[in-house]
Amino acid sequence: MDFILEGLVTAVRLLAGLDPETFSAVWATLAVSGLSLTATLLLGIPLGFALGYFQFPGKRVVRTLVETSLSLPTVVIGLVVYAFLSRRGPLGDLGLLFTVSGMAIGLTILGLPIVLAITATAVEGLEERLRFTLLTLGANKRQVALASLWEARFAVLLGAITAFGRIVSEVGIAMMVGGNIKWHTRTITTAVALETNKGEFGQGIALGCVLMVIALVVNLAAGFFRRRAKP
Amino acid sequence: MSAPLYEAFDLALDYGSQPALRLAHLSVSAGSILGLTGPNGCGKSTLLKILAFLLPPSRGRLLFRGHEVADPAAARREVTLLLQEPYLLHRTVFDNVVFGLKLRRDNAGREARVAEALAMVGLDPERFARRRWFELSGGEAQRVALASRLVLRPAALLLDEPTASLDAKSTARIHEAALEARRAWGTTLVIVSHDHAWLAGVADEILDLRPADV
Numbered sequence: 079m080d081f082i083l084e085g086l087v088t089a090v091r092l093l094a095g096l097d098p099e100t101f102s103a104v105w106a107t108l109a110v111s112g113l114s115l116t117a118t119l120l121l122g123i124p125l126g127f128a129l130g131y132f133q134f135p136g137k138r139v140v141r142t143l144v145e146t147s148l149s150l151p152t153v154v155i156g157l158v159v160y161a162f163l164s165r166r167g168p169l170g171d172l173g174l175l176f177t178v179s180g181m182a183i184g185l186t187i188l189g190l191p192i193v194l195a196i197t198a199t200a201v202e203g204l205e206e207r208l209r210f211t212l213l214t215l216g217a218n219k220r221q222v223a224l225a226s227l228w229e230a231r232f233a234v235l236l237g238a239i240t241a242f243g244r245i246v247s248e249v250g251i252a253m254m255v256g257g258n259i260k261w262h263t264r265t266i267t268t269a270v271a272l273e274t275n276k277g278e279f280g281q282g283i284a285l286g287c288v289l290m291v292i293a294l295v296v297n298l299a300a301g302f303f304r305r306r307a308k309p
Numbered sequence: 310m311s312a313p314l315y316e317a318f319d320l321a322l323d324y325g326s327q328p329a330l331r332l333a334h335l336s337v338s339a340g341s342i343l344g345l346t347g348p349n350g351c352g353k354s355t356l357l358k359i360l361a362f363l364l365p366p367s368r369g370r371l372l373f374r375g376h377e378v379a380d381p382a383a384a385r386r387e388v389t390l391l392l393q394e395p396y397l398l399h400r401t402v403f404d405n406v407v408f409g410l411k412l413r414r415d416n417a418g419r420e421a422r423v424a425e426a427l428a429m430v431g432l433d434p435e436r437f438a439r440r441r442w443f444e445l446s447g448g449e450a451q452r453v454a455l456a457s458r459l460v461l462r463p464a465a466l467l468l469d470e471p472t473a474s475l476d477a478k479s480t481a482r483i484h485e486a487a488l489e490a491r492r493a494w495g496t497t498l499v500i501v502s503h504d505h506a507w508l509a510g511v512a513d514e515i516l517d518l519r520p521a522d523v
Contacts, residue, residue, distance in 0.1 A: 207396040214361050214390045215409040215457065218382055225408075229399055 081279060088280025089287060099260070100269075100284050107265040110178050110256075111246045114185035118241050122190050123234060126197025127227050141198070147191040156254035159184040163255065176257035181265075184251035189241035196237030200230040232306040239300045246292055312375070314339040314465055314497045315360060320369035322355055330355045332369075335516070339464075340491060342498040344512030346505060351518040353501040354393060357467045360499060361390035386413065389461055393469040393501075395454030402427070402445070403438040406457045413461075426460035427453075429489055431482035448479035455483060459490055465497040466490060472504055480504075484511055 092100045129140060161167050163175040163183070174180035204226055212222045227234070249267040256263035258272060266285045273282040317335040321328065330352030337343050345353050358364040359371065362381035370377060378384045389409075398405050406423045410416075424434040430452035437449070445453060451471070458466055468487070472480040484507070490496040502508045508515060 205396060207392055207394065208398075210358070210363055210390070210392060211396040211398070213363055213385060214388075214392075216386045216389075216412045216461070218412075221412055225398070232399075 085279030085283045089284035092281060092284040093287065097281075097284075100281055102261050103264050103266050103269040103285055104288055106178065106263060107246060107267075110181045110185060110252070110263075110265060111242060113178065113182040114189060114245050115238070115242050117182065117186040118189035118193050118245070119238055121186070122193030122237070122241070123197055123227075126194040126234075126237075127201055127223075127230075129194065130198035130201030131223060131226065144191050144195050144198070148195060150188075150191070152188060152248055152250035153254070155184055155187050156251040159187065159251065159255050175255065176259060176263055178256070178263060181252055181256040181263060184255045185245045185248060188248060188251060189245045192241040192244060193234075193237045196240065197230070197234050200233030200237070201226065203233075204229055232303045236300055236303045239296055239303065243293065243296045243300070246296070247289065311339045311341075313337060313372075314374060315499075316372040316375075317359075318370045320356075320359065320366050320371060322352070322359060322364065323367045330359070330366075331520075332356065332518070337465075337497060337499060339497055340495045341514065342487070342491065342500065342512045344508040344515040345499060345501045345518060346503065346508065346515060347518030348520065351520045353518055354469050356518070357390055357469050357499065357501060360465070361385065361388055361467050363390065387464040388467065389458045389463045389465075390467040391455055391458055391469060391471055393473065395451060397442040397445070397450050397454060399442055401438065401442075402432075402440050402453050405442065405453055406460050409457060409461045422460050423456075426456040429459055429486045430456045431478075431485075432456065448475050451475060452479060452482060452486075455486060459486060462490075462494045463496055465499065468498065468500045468502075470501055470503065472502060472507055480507060487511060 091097075129137070129144070159180070160175065162169045163172070163180050164170055165175075174183065208226065208229055209222060212225050217225060247267060249271055252258075252263070252265045253268050253271065256265065256268065258264050258268040264272075266289050270282045270285050270289075273279070273285075313336045315335065315337040317332060320330065320332040320335065322330040332352070335356075345356065347353055355364065359366050362378060362384045365381070373384055373388075398408060400408075403423055406426055407419055410419055410422065423438065427434045427437060432449065432452055437445075437453070442450070455468075455471065466487070468483075471483050471487075475483070487498055487500070488511070491498060498511075500508060500512060
């Protein structure tokens with residue numbers, strides 16, 4: 079029990095003293111999460127909207143593929159991205175392995191199906207009355223599409239927050255593609271795994287606390303948008 | 310008698326193999342108020358959607374201002390429908406009412422026109438303009454939806470059961486707003502209602518639709 083208490087005391091000291099190594103992992107986490115979330119939203123919202131809004135041959139197959147990829151194991155994503163980015167891989171010349179950008183690619187693959195599926199479901203769930211209302215108010219096809227996406231905005235934001243929660247807490251892809259390099263690609267989750275293995279509970283607990291605060295903020299935001307989506 | 314705004318001949322609409330509307334002839338004079346009644350399932354709401362250019366008829370001819378409409382999107386800028394259960398956009402009252410003007414890039418005096426439309430349906434713009442869609446009662450939401458149509462000063466305003474489940478005050482306001490639209494802009498009104506007494510007090514003429522044919 080003593081080592082846990084010692085770990086808590088060390089955690090408070092590290093956080094209060096703005097320990098550079100601890101905060102390097104926090105900044106790396108925020109950088110890689112921000113980068114991958116941006117890419118996830120830029121790709122996921124238009125694709126998700128198209129999937130939910132338009133009727134096209136093979137739509138059900140695409141939906142099934144997207145929903146299946148929601149449960150893709152992170153180590154499998156890490157393995158595939160590692161294989162593509164490694165020196166012998168097809169994208170090896172880009173030099174992205176063990177970089178923040180490389181990690182962001184893997185985490186984008188993780189977050190993309192979440193935003194895609196939630197956006198598509200939100201758009202599919204829009205009422206027929208909305209389409210009639212927009213048309214009878216004089217909207218053309220483009221205006222109907224844009225206004226429909228705007229009506230689904232709270233659910234889309236909920237998808238973004240859900241994806242962020244998944245990305246920020248991920249460890250497998252970050253470890254395999256990032257390499258857990260100190261001051262560089264070491265994130266909160268990979269640092270916690272490493273420090274715990276080393277028996278350094280203080281830094282592990284400190285970083286765990288930061289992750290819990292991020293999770294709390296994400297959860298509060300998700301709750302807010304969930305309530306707004308269904309007033 | 311003014312020229313007809315709408316004329317329809319042998320109009321029919323089917324949902325698959327299910328006939329939804331059969332109408333031998335319809336003529337609606339410009340600036341008039343036509344009431345539509347009939348039993349459930351006779352196609353009253355379907356007819357309004359056809360007149361609003363939201364649904365194309367399966368068969369028959371529909372003339373608007375004496376011509377068949379080649380571009381329904383352009384015609385929808387002149388005609389608007391208030392659905393039986395209106396949908397309010399997830400925005401403020403002001404943003405709901407101004408929405409159609411924004412679509413038309415009609416920027417002149419937007420705020421004054423929104424205030425005018427809200428006043429027509431008996432809602433104080435000062436009190437209601439900034440309210441959000443979920444802060445309204447059913448009657449207020451119905452009146453905001455009507456205001457979002459009135460602000461467009463349409464050539465034809467089609468109302469589907471506009472007073473269903475409304476209190477007497479809201480019903481009276483909608484009655485007054487409909488008459489005011491005709492007086493101010495010469496708007497033609499086609500109103501579906503089961504409330505025969507109310508409809509008789511508003512409409513110039515009442516057409517009783519039958520399920521099979523009229």
